[in-house]
Amino acid sequence: PRAEPTFLAVKPDGVQRGLVGEIISRFRKLGYQLVAGKFVWPSKDLLHDHYAELSSKPFFPGLIEYMSSGPVFAMVWEGTDVVSVGRKTIGATNPRKSPIGTIRGDLAIDVGRNICYGSESVGTAEREIALWFTTDEVASYDLARRIGFIK
Numbered sequence: 001p002r003a004e005p006t007f008l009a010v011k012p013d014g015v016q017r018g019l020v021g022e023i024i025s026r027f028r029k030l031g032y033q034l035v036a037g038k039f040v041w042p043s044k045d046l047l048h049d050h051y052a053e054l055s056s057k058p059f060f061p062g063l064i065e066y067m068s069s070g071p072v073f074a075m076v077w078e079g080t081d082v083v084s085v086g087r088k089t090i091g092a093t094n095p096r097k098s099p100i101g102t103i104r105g106d107l108a109i110d111v112g113r114n115i116c117y118g119s120e121s122v123g124t125a126e127r128e129i130a131l132w133f134t135t136d137e138v139a140s141y142d143l144a145r146r147i148g149f150i151k
């Protein structure tokens, strides 16, 4: 297992619904470490880059409108297998098909308003972190390892 980084974002609807704290809390309680976070009101250019592989989908224009409708809370998290555990924690793309216990399963009902984003793979995480953050915005720091952390 490696302490990899991932890119996570609370989407505009999640920010408007006051869910930034709830989403941070779920990842922190899992044991993951927040190393960068900021509000960004994303430009359509940034979103076209971020969602480049979806550009031919019928829902793409609506997705860009939604994602540029207000600020998102963009984050970098680190920890063992945080990419795959992060995806599992967020749940399925369609919140109504996402199990209870996942963020989307518990907090959303609409595929077009699914409140949060998480990188799909270690490779896309690196690309997305570079797209949304400068290197000096990402903090590197150690957490105290007192209560049974396994190295």
Ligand code: DAT
Residues within 6 Å of the ligand: 054, 059, 063, 092, 093, 111, 112, 114, 117, 118, 120
């Ligand atoms: P995910 O966000 O789970 O990684 P994705 O990358 O396939 O899913 O799609 C990106 C976003 O596009 C998704 O969060 C919501 C939107 N989307 C996907 N499929 C959709 C659909 N069938 N109708 C409307 N929006 C959709």
